[in-house]
Amino acid sequence: MDLKNKHFVIIATILLAQSCRESVPKLRNIEGQRIQINYASIAKDSVENVIAPYRNRINEVLDSVLAYAPKAISKTDGTLNSPAGxxxxxxVMQEVNPVFAARTGKQIDFVLLNFGSIRSVISQGDVTERTAYxxxxxxxxxxxAELDGKAIRAMVSFLTKSSVAHPISGIQVIVDKNKSLQAVNIQGKPFDENRTYYVATSDYLVTGGDKMDFFKEYITLTDSDYLVRNILIDYFKKIDTLRAATDDRFLQIK
Structure with missing residues (x-):
């Protein structure tokens, strides 16, 4: 190939490459608008026909009756402990302890949850999966969480100073009329500061949530892989009638 032809091929190649680059579309601008969706919005039949079978099935499951509550169960009925709590x-104690025992060979000593985690009253009447949600x-x-005596002592101090009734089970706290601590019993025995205890709680609280920093001092931690909501559903399926009341698990001596 002579020099003239070589120059022609080079120039043609360059022009072809440039033309290819220029033909590639480039994004210049994006425009959008907010479309408000509310109860006044009109559903499209095509979309509704796709969604309806799934929604109907979900509602069927959520509204299936599992148990019965003869009266409303609330977390605000009570001062130091409540029916709902x-x-x-x-x-939690009843449903999770067998799981923990099967995995570790040990028993849960007591349960501590938080007042704020209970988001609704259990209304009088049928109890369903929707109730659990x-x-x-x-x-x-x-x-x-496995906690030592020092952490348990901090926990009890937190409970006696709290203005709300945090859910507890397996532990009894007794205070006088001034809310000064008088006694702590765990599984019916006096609290022993020289031993460790296994405390069931939520994965939120164990990180110090709701100012429960004492949980961050855990020695060992075992995950039950059991959602609290599923624990409720499993329990509701086992019983016929829900019974709940205040008792002496957190007691103030007048």
Whole structure:
């Protein structure tokens, strides 16, 4: 190939490359608008026909009756402990302890949850899976923290100073009329500061949530892989009638 032809090929190649680059589309601008969706919005039949079977099935499952509540169960009925808090903590103890025992060969000593985790009253009447979602809408699971006597002492101090009734089970706290601590019993025995205890709580609280910093001092931690909401559902399926009341697990001597 002579020099003239070589120059022609080079120039043609350059022009072809440039033309290819220029033909590639480039994004210049993006425009959008906010479309408000509310109850006044009109559903499209094509979309509704796709969604309806799934929604109907979900509602069917959520509204299936599992148990019955003869009266409303609330976390605000009571001062130092409440029907809803006691029920929740007792359910966690009953349902999670077998899981913990099977995995570790040990027993849960007591349960501590938080007042704020109970998000709804259990209304009088039928108890359904939807009830469990209303009471516990969060994706929290139960973990078991091994705590030493110092951490338990800090926990009890936190409870006696609290202005709300945090759910507890397996532990009894007794205070006088001034809320000064008088006694702590765990599984019916006096608190022993020289031993460790296994405390079931939520994966949120064990990180120090709700100012429960004493949980961060855990020695060992075991995850039950059991959502609190699923614990409620499993319990509801086992019983016919929900019974809940205040009792002497947190007692003030007048």
């Amino acid at each position: 006691n029920l929740l903590a007792d359910i 209303e009471v516990m809408p969060f994706e929290n699971s139960i973990v078991i």
